[in-house]
Amino acid sequence: MDLFDLGRDELHVGGLPLSLLAERVGQTPFYAYDRALIAARIAAVRERLPRGVQLHYAVKANPMAALVGFIGPLVDGMDVASAGELKLALDAGADPRSIGFAGPGKRDAELRQAVAAGVLLHVESAREFALLAAAAQALGRPARVALRINPDFELRGAGMHMGGGAKPFGIDAEQVPAMLRAMAREGLAFEGFHVYPGSQNLRGQVLAESLQRSMDLVLRLAQDAPAPLRYVNLGGGWGIPYVVGEKRLDLSPVADALARAHAAVARDWPAARLALELGRYLVGEAGIYVARVLDRKVSRGQVFLVTDGGMHQHLAASGNFGQVIRRNYPVVIGNRLQSAERESVTVVGPLCTPLDVLAERMDLAVARPGDLVVVLQSGAYGASASPQAFLGHPPCAEVLV
Numbered sequence: 001m002d003l004f005d006l007g008r009d010e011l012h013v014g015g016l017p018l019s020l021l022a023e024r025v026g027q028t029p030f031y032a033y034d035r036a037l038i039a040a041r042i043a044a045v046r047e048r049l050p051r052g053v054q055l056h057y058a059v060k061a062n063p064m065a066a067l068v069g070f071i072g073p074l075v076d077g078m079d080v081a082s083a084g085e086l087k088l089a090l091d092a093g094a095d096p097r098s099i100g101f102a103g104p105g106k107r108d109a110e111l112r113q114a115v116a117a118g119v120l121l122h123v124e125s126a127r128e129f130a131l132l133a134a135a136a137q138a139l140g141r142p143a144r145v146a147l148r149i150n151p152d153f154e155l156r157g158a159g160m161h162m163g164g165g166a167k168p169f170g171i172d173a174e175q176v177p178a179m180l181r182a183m184a185r186e187g188l189a190f191e192g193f194h195v196y197p198g199s200q201n202l203r204g205q206v207l208a209e210s211l212q213r214s215m216d217l218v219l220r221l222a223q224d225a226p227a228p229l230r231y232v233n234l235g236g237g238w239g240i241p242y243v244v245g246e247k248r249l250d251l252s253p254v255a256d257a258l259a260r261a262h263a264a265v266a267r268d269w270p271a272a273r274l275a276l277e278l279g280r281y282l283v284g285e286a287g288i289y290v291a292r293v294l295d296r297k298v299s300r301g302q303v304f305l306v307t308d309g310g311m312h313q314h315l316a317a318s319g320n321f322g323q324v325i326r327r328n329y330p331v332v333i334g335n336r337l338q339s340a341e342r343e344s345v346t347v348v349g350p351l352c353t354p355l356d357v358l359a360e361r362m363d364l365a366v367a368r369p370g371d372l373v374v375v376l377q378s379g380a381y382g383a384s385a386s387p388q389a390f391l392g393h394p395p396c397a398e399v400l401v
């Protein structure tokens with residue numbers, strides 16, 4: 001299954017030609033996410049997971065309500081990182097027992113909401129203990145908790161490091177035994193551990209090694225736990241290729257490491273669930289961003305396509321969402337896939353800032369005003385991860401097809 005149908009001049013999403021979809025949406029720019037591609041990706045991941053390992057969706061990657069509702073029945077749980085995402089997951093029908101709530105700075109009100117909902121809280125600071133205990137007392141409901149561990153190792157080659165060294169996320173591994181004792185004193189319902197070393201990793205061996213080390217750490221720390229281990233979330237961090245030359249993640253070593261981790265948990269803690277949380281890997285390749293060409297300008301020999309979409313709606317494609325060096329996302333002229341007439345162009349948005357670049361000196365089909373520029377690999381960290389209010393342009397639309 002693919003967005004590209006060989007021999008067609010026009011990109012298809014969910015079986016619809018792009019220009020027709022644009023009419024249906026009623027505006028450009030827009031994001032479109034393909035249900036069939038998402039379902040196929042989730043099925044492919046499940047095929048590689050050892051039986052019994054649970055698959056969670058990290059809502060942060062794409063919080064569009066219809067998409068979260070679509071994914072809900074296909075996964076075993078949702079991971080949220082704010083009360084807003086918690087509401088989304090609950091509205092989508094997720095079972096509160098299968099929702100995990102992480103985040104380095106949870107407000108008092110968020111902690112109470114999470115206790116009221118009965119979700120699992122990934123505690124990241126001693127400050128949260130007292131607040132959770134008070135919420136549990138006030139509401140007459142248990143505060144279900146897992147400790148998020150900041151591991152004593154770092155994930156090499158990850159796009160974004162979120163564990164190891166000094167981090168605001170989680171509790172340093174060496175402080176965990178004392179935290180577990182404090183947790184027991186507060187009467188919180190300990191269920192397990194969460195380890196999240198980082199995001200956007202394309203190296204299977206590195207991920208496998210990190211899984212192994214996370215598992216060893218969890219089993220060691222579980223010795224000091226106030227209750228039997230019932231839950232282990234080993235994170236995810238599976239990357240997708242965004243730029244030319246990036247290789248797809250090889251899942252073989254990851255699947256082997258998961259199988260070993262699963263066997264180790266089953267041996268020592270038979271009642272424990274092992275979960276994996278994936279965001280972009282499930283949805284990133286199933287989405288596109290579509291903007292219309294407003295103008296084609298030539299400045300001192302360089303061709304610029306000026307579109308109605310840009311960095312305010314797709315910050316990542318502009319290179320300003322955590323990238324160190326700006327590199328082009330895959331971009332095509334969605335209604336001229338077969339065109340032999342090509343040229344090197346820079347695609348920009350309507351914002352009055354040089355940061356508003358969607359593609360720089362890329363070889364694309366020669367385009368005219370009215371044509372549709374498509375940024376591929378845009379199903380994650382798109383609309384919700386972009387500063388849409390910047391410069392006062394109207395918001396983009398999002399559709400699930």
Ligand SMILES: *Cc1c(COP(=O)(O)O)cnc(C)c1O
Binds near residue numbers: 058196198235281380
């Ligand atoms: C951001 C995040 C994820 C999702 O990351 P992806 O790279 O989209 O898979 C999962 N878990 C935690 C704790 C996160 O912070």
